[in-house]
Amino acid sequence: MSIWVHEESKVLVQGITGSQGTFHATRMEEYGTDVVGGVTPGKGGQTVELPGRTVPVYESMTEAVSDTGADVSVIYVPARFAASAIIEAAEAFHKIRGGGLIVCITEGIPTLDMVRSIGHLSDKPGVRLIGPNCPGIITPGEQGGCKVGIMPGYIHAKGRIGIISKSGTLTYEAVAQTMSIGEGQTTCIGIGGDPVSGTGFIDCLAAFEEDPETEAVVLIGEIGGTAEEDAAAWAADNFSKPIVGFVAGATAPPGKRMGHAGAIISGGKGTAEEKFAAFEAAGIHVARDPSAIGQVLLGVLIEAGLRES
């Protein structure tokens, strides 16, 4: 098992004819993802060559979902068009299948465009958005698996650890840490570091709680906002599996945006210290050094009786 994407997921690529779209559709297909087609307005009727298959390009998401039965869409369109792409995907999934998963990789989307996109999701309970400005979601399989995004697939292996992170490369670091103690992953989700985005930590934790194969979770936060504190408080009451947590930005100065639009300590709020304290108060096992996540996780698994040594 896994959450939200699995080996049977059928994936569409919005922006498949662009350089990013083609590049990553190829990598996804290579990994084992079932890429069933793509959408680029103005290029409907064309095809795209992927490793071992040729897939159709559709004019619209409605056409693409109807024709392929896809339940997942990944967005690689430029920032100024990305919010419309999210809304188009949400409407198509809602109308045709009653739901679906949208993964938006695009970085630099205007914040108020995202506010409007999320507004459009509020009456479509079956539609889930991950991102934007994120590496995507991956469920490693026995052979291959389902990779929806830009992460390097080969660093992952099927296993029992769930990973949730606001950051891209720091997610890979967390994956490498689980691998360093011989643990694989059920599903890894990069939720993105923008101030306004779709799926949050709590949504992921709730899904991992329900997933019988996930036995522990690594949660990677960063400065800014209160999502980590909210997740910790929620987990204390609702999450039964062990969590290892890290927060990036303990040395970040206040008032300075650290790369991600949302990574800013403003008005003295959103510091790493507050988040670490919230983690500890909620019984989350804290790693102060991301290179120590593996060892902390190992200790936690042993303590929980999930591993001998």
Added chain:
Amino acid sequence: MNIHEYQGKALFRESGIAVQDGVHCTSVEQALTAYDSLGSQVVAVKSQIHAGGRGKGKLYDHDTGNLVMEGGVKIASSREQVEEYASNILGNRLVTKQTGVDGKTVGNLYVEAGCSIAHEYYLALLVDREADSVLIMVSTEGGMDIEEVAEKTPEAIHKAWVDPLNGLGDEQKAALADSLGLTGSAHGSFVEMIGRLAEMFVGLDCSMVEINPLVRTEGGTMVALDSKVSFDDNASFRHPWRADLRDRSEEEETEVRAKRSGLSYVKLDGNIGCLVNGAGLAMASMDVIKLYGGEPANFLDIGGGANKESITAAFGIILEDPNVEGILVNIFGGIIRCDMVARSIIDASAEVGLNVPLVVRFSGTNHEQGKEVLESSDLSVITTSTLAEGAEAIVGAIGGGD
């Protein structure tokens, strides 16, 4: 992107939000002409910098560093006072609780007609990341530090959220006016203003608008006596006019230059330069350097599209900082391949004349090849495979730590 008060008020005026008449000046002569033209005996002479706390700030002589005047915002009731305040402000350094000890040199002044104030309120619009919508906050405690109000009397702050699809409703506008205890013409004036402000916020892609104080005049009109406006940089493509409002002197020159090379850079006070791919990993690298007893000199994310040019630019920017005594490169290869980064490092160090210890941590795509490229070069470099080892090595190399 932030703009000055006088620029924010010009946008308010265009959006039909009441402000006092005022004139932007860059010299004492202009300030005197402005005073003559405003036709108001009492005027406010206001320092224009991108930082709050101006009223309680202190002005220091630009050359001698001597205290020149208390308060960066002054009320003048004569031509002589305007002259005195303007000359004390322009060209001198204003230090407020938000500027840091060095303060900011004031090059711009706003001379604004006085106003008969019945009461001061607080008003702000910002993006609420938890609610995924625009939040409006109002308070009867105007002129105060809002964080202090939130801390001490949270019940004095009233909130409303703008519906992302339908905008701010009439009932919400009236409820906000009611929450401030407004009646009669002031109630109507507020309702009209808040609607226009919410439209302006969305129309101009703002990330924050703060009016502190918003005042009710003796005549029952709501007037924005201050303005603090920030824009969402991601939306700049829709608003090319913003370029004209940019005050380069308010921006960190190095950060702007870094951005042009596709880098995200923030200068810090330590002595270990960092070059990392990914914002989260870049923050984590700084944190781990600190854990091992070092002090990071900067945040630097080379981004997903890094190449030889941007990596060379990154080395150049790091080494411009005279405090830097060593550099830690931390790359987790994904789309970026470590061997490409290794070759770029070799070229860049030759180009910029690298003269401090260098530690490189590679993991992920082609990390073995990357290591080989570095180790077979003439470059003096320590390579490691974990971040902790890298941090320990660089702290050791510069003779720091415990």
